Amino acid sequence: MLVLGIESSCDETGVALVQTRPDGATPALRAHALHTQIAMHQAYGGVVPELASRDHIRRVLPLTETVLADAGAALADIDVVAYTRGPGLAGALLVGAGIACALGAALDVPVLGVHHLEGHLLSPFLSADPPQFPFVALLVSGGHTQLMRVDGVGRYELLGETIDDAAGEAFDKSAKLMGLGYPGGPALSRLAEQGDAQAFKLPRPLLHSGDLDFSFAGLKTAVLTQAKKLGDGLDARRADLAASTQAAIVEVLVKKTLAALQRTGLQRVVVAGGVGANRLLRAQLDAACAARRVRVHYPEMHLCTDNGAMIALAAAMRLQSGRQQAVRDYGFGVLPRWPLAELEAVPA
Ligand code: ATP
Numbered sequence: 001m002l003v004l005g006i007e008s009s010c011d012e013t014g015v016a017l018v019q020t021r022p023d024g025a026t027p028a029l030r031a032h033a034l035h036t037q038i039a040m041h042q043a044y045g046g047v048v049p050e051l052a053s054r055d056h057i058r059r060v061l062p063l064t065e066t067v068l069a070d071a072g073a074a075l076a077d078i079d080v081v082a083y084t085r086g087p088g089l090a091g092a093l094l095v096g097a098g099i100a101c102a103l104g105a106a107l108d109v110p111v112l113g114v115h116h117l118e119g120h121l122l123s124p125f126l127s128a129d130p131p132q133f134p135f136v137a138l139l140v141s142g143g144h145t146q147l148m149r150v151d152g153v154g155r156y157e158l159l160g161e162t163i164d165d166a167a168g169e170a171f172d173k174s175a176k177l178m179g180l181g182y183p184g185g186p187a188l189s190r191l192a193e194q195g196d197a198q199a200f201k202l203p204r205p206l207l208h209s210g211d212l213d214f215s216f217a218g219l220k221t222a223v224l225t226q227a228k229k230l231g232d233g234l235d236a237r238r239a240d241l242a243a244s245t246q247a248a249i250v251e252v253l254v255k256k257t258l259a260a261l262q263r264t265g266l267q268r269v270v271v272a273g274g275v276g277a278n279r280l281l282r283a284q285l286d287a288a289c290a291a292r293r294v295r296v297h298y299p300e301m302h303l304c305t306d307n308g309a310m311i312a313l314a315a316a317m318r319l320q321s322g323r324q325q326a327v328r329d330y331g332f333g334v335l336p337r338w339p340l341a342e343l344e345a346v347p348a
């Protein structure tokens with residue numbers, strides 16, 4: 001079964017083709033293409049929803065032609081069209097959903113709405129070293145920070161989550177107030193490589209709270225306080241402040257993940273979402289887990305942030321189970337707010 005997947009929940013347009021496999025093996029990625037709107041939103045310091053929607057409209061069909069050409073496939077070869085149904089920006093989601101359902105109707109094939117976070121969560125299955133269920137998942141993206149116990153597709157138990165900002169948001173907001181532009185996460189982590197992580201004492205919120213929740217709003221305020229104190233001196237100390245900020249965020253993420261392993265008794269971790277691309281997080285988690293004989297799995301670097309491959313994959317894994325059906329129902333709707341826990345399980 002050839003699945004076309006369309007992602008348009010925020011500021012990346014992603015399209016991919018994934019092939020299901022009969023033997024229960026992970027579906028295969030045939031081709032994927034991505035257009036990021038970062039340059040377009042940069043002037044505004046953040047995502048402008050209306051501009052995002054309009055750009056998705058321009059991108060989806062050309063990207064679809066690209067992936068079909070790359071895979072050596074034709075429109076008529078597509079068996080199912082999958083799209084991100086939520087969560088995300090309503091207008092942006094509606095573009096992907098609308099085009100997916102129009103394509104489905106035109107090709108007379110069924111469609112399937114996919115949960116964006118399930119896409120992130122399953123994306124490590126496309127890596128050279130795919131995980132096996134069950135595992136602890138650390139989902140760290142621009143909008144979410146969650147620890148989950150994952151027993152199968154759709155079988156997600158929330159263990160803890162952020163009570164305010166997400167980890168990606170903490171990176172981005174700290175970067176912004178240090179003058180590093182948008183989205184600042186990658187820029188902050190690059191700059192941090194030249195800085196001293198011990199230079200500034202920053203809080204590790206909820207580190208000893210005894211639960212698996214996170215909080216990053218206070219850390220951002222502490223970074224702001226330091227930046228203000230430095231004043232004109234910030235220029236000379238920017239790398240040190242970046243390194244100290246990154247160290248604080250990463251320490252909390254690693255320690256809480258270890259606590260989740262201890263609580264669940266599981267021996268496997270999957271990291272997903274944009275912050276999963278952070279090199280310090282990968283290095284510290286790898287070191288801590290190696291010492292405990294715990295395996296850690298990541299998405300390929302380029303599949304950490306939003307992409308169409310993870311959406312096509314999540315649909316393909318559901319369909320391959322034989323218990324999820326795509327339907328010829330083209331009256332699409334989107335769910336801008338959609339807790340992952342409300343997603344139906346696919347029985348093992
Ligand atoms: P959600 O999936 O929760 O709706 P999103 O789709 O915006 O949010 P992602 O695309 O998964 O989030 O990730 C984007 C986030 O990842 C941004 O906050 C970005 O700064 C952060 N990020 C990307 N690369 C890095 C990095 N190397 N270090 C730290 N943060 C990073």
Ligand code: MG
Pocket residue numbers: 010011012305306
């Ligand atoms: Mg993005």
Ligand code: FE
Pocket residue numbers: 116120141142305306
């Ligand atoms: Fe995302």
